[in-house]
Amino acid sequence: MTTETSLAHGRSYLAIPGPSVMPDEVLRAMHRAAPNIYSGALIDMMPGLLADVRRVARTKHHVAMYIGNGHAVWEASLANVVGPGDSVLVPSTGHFGTSWAGMAESLGVTAHVLDFGKRAPMDLERVADTLAADKAHEIKAVLAVHVDTSTSVRNDIAGLRQVLDAADHPALLMVDCIASMGCDAFEMDAWGVDVAMTACQKGLMVPPGVGFVFFNDRAAARRAEMARVSSYWDWTPRAHADSFWQYHCGTAPTQHMYGLRTALDMIHAEGIENVWHRHEVLAEAIWVACEAWGKTGPFELNIIERAHRSRAVTALRLQAPYATALREWTQSRIGLTLGIGLGMVASDDPNWHGFFRLGHMGHVNGQMIMGLLGGMQAGLRALDIPHGEGALDAAAEVIARG
Numbered sequence: 001m002t003t004e005t006s007l008a009h010g011r012s013y014l015a016i017p018g019p020s021v022m023p024d025e026v027l028r029a030m031h032r033a034a035p036n037i038y039s040g041a042l043i044d045m046m047p048g049l050l051a052d053v054r055r056v057a058r059t060k061h062h063v064a065m066y067i068g069n070g071h072a073v074w075e076a077s078l079a080n081v082v083g084p085g086d087s088v089l090v091p092s093t094g095h096f097g098t099s100w101a102g103m104a105e106s107l108g109v110t111a112h113v114l115d116f117g118k119r120a121p122m123d124l125e126r127v128a129d130t131l132a133a134d135k136a137h138e139i140k141a142v143l144a145v146h147v148d149t150s151t152s153v154r155n156d157i158a159g160l161r162q163v164l165d166a167a168d169h170p171a172l173l174m175v176d177c178i179a180s181m182g183c184d185a186f187e188m189d190a191w192g193v194d195v196a197m198t199a200c201q202k203g204l205m206v207p208p209g210v211g212f213v214f215f216n217d218r219a220a221a222r223r224a225e226m227a228r229v230s231s232y233w234d235w236t237p238r239a240h241a242d243s244f245w246q247y248h249c250g251t252a253p254t255q256h257m258y259g260l261r262t263a264l265d266m267i268h269a270e271g272i273e274n275v276w277h278r279h280e281v282l283a284e285a286i287w288v289a290c291e292a293w294g295k296t297g298p299f300e301l302n303i304i305e306r307a308h309r310s311r312a313v314t315a316l317r318l319q320a321p322y323a324t325a326l327r328e329w330t331q332s333r334i335g336l337t338l339g340i341g342l343g344m345v346a347s348d349d350p351n352w353h354g355f356f357r358l359g360h361m362g363h364v365n366g367q368m369i370m371g372l373l374g375g376m377q378a379g380l381r382a383l384d385i386p387h388g389e390g391a392l393d394a395a396a397e398v399i400a401r402g
């Protein structure tokens with residue numbers, strides 16, 4: 001390919017499931033000289049930041065902020081409520097459930113994994129049976145992933161709460177909302193979630209670097225019973241800091257705080273329910289396009305039933321080596337980066353090249369999604385990948401209806 005034939009010059013578009021597209025407003029807010037950490041705006045900002053991120057999680061309870069990514073808040077959340085010798089139940093619907101279970105194991109916790117495969121949500125009846133069998137209440141927490149970013153399945157968290165209540169089981173309900181928060185509707189308090197966590201680089205639209213653990217009084221009571229919690233991971237001083245340094249157990253993530261302030265302002269100016277609706281419509285535009293492409297040929301959505309699909313990420317199947325070929329074409333020819341498949345097959349398996357994902361989380365709008373789909377359509381044509389017709393019209397119809 002020569003430079004002349006490339007249509008990649010122009011603004012690039014990273015359509016992967018995190019990090020997501022960063023708004024210019026967020027980047028501008030971060031671009032400043034190192035602020036004073038002893039007094040002034042940065043310190044005054046902290047209570048408002050925590051209040052406004054709680055509004056995104058729809059909780060009136062507590063929140064602790066951590067410098068770190070999603071893996072950091074996985075560990076932070078576990079470290080406050082379980083320890084060596086404890087057991088947790090992990091109904092897993094993809095790579096992230098299994099990985100979180102692995103992290104629990106690495107902390108000396110026994111993780112009972114119920115594996116629901118890679119194309120289905122958790123089966124709540126099987127979860128109910130497992131909880132009913134745990135008469136001694138050895139399971140201290142149920143670890144659920146709201147949206148598993150590898151499979152793009154969206155799990156029924158309110159339903160999982162009902163299962164715990166029906167079994168009269170005291171295990172904490174802990175939910176990974178790293179992919180979903182600020183994209184797919186999530187209601188921490190109304191759904192009875194005890195601990196939820198997210199990181200800033202997906203629906204929150206801030207470069208990777210900070211995460212949040214939300215916890216209610218039941219979870220705080222469990223924390224109080226713990227024999228020990230590392231002073232770094234302990235959520236108590238972070239959530240109820242007496243001095244500024246305690247919010248972060250050390251130096252504050254200065255630039256991130258400004259970026260987050262701006263991102264939260266954008267989210268609340270739009271309204272969180274409108275944010276959810278925007279993701280819903282844009283996801284539907286993607287679904288109808290993908291369904292049209294799949295009418296003939298190998299293109300397939302990983303999650304067949306719409307009710308079980310995330311509004312933030314879409315996992316796709318496109319017979320090896322087409323998926324990799326399409327990704328490479330859009331990246332090099334038109335400046336559009338699509339996500340790699342994750343956790344479907346081993347990376348040295350030739351079939352690895354038959355999976356890819358689209359991120360549509362955070363700062364995305366109608367014209368970007370039409371551009372994403374139009375770019376994919378061009379790639380399918382350029383590479384002679386068999387596909388059904390009418391994808392872009394179908395997507396346009398959804399966008400037109402709003």
Ligand SMILES: *Cc1c(COP(=O)(O)O)cnc(C)c1O
Pocket residue numbers: 018069070071072096145147148149176177178179199208
């Ligand atoms: C992205 C993601 C993670 C991991 O986050 P990192 O920031 O990469 O550590 C965990 N769970 C889910 C559901 C995710 O989408």
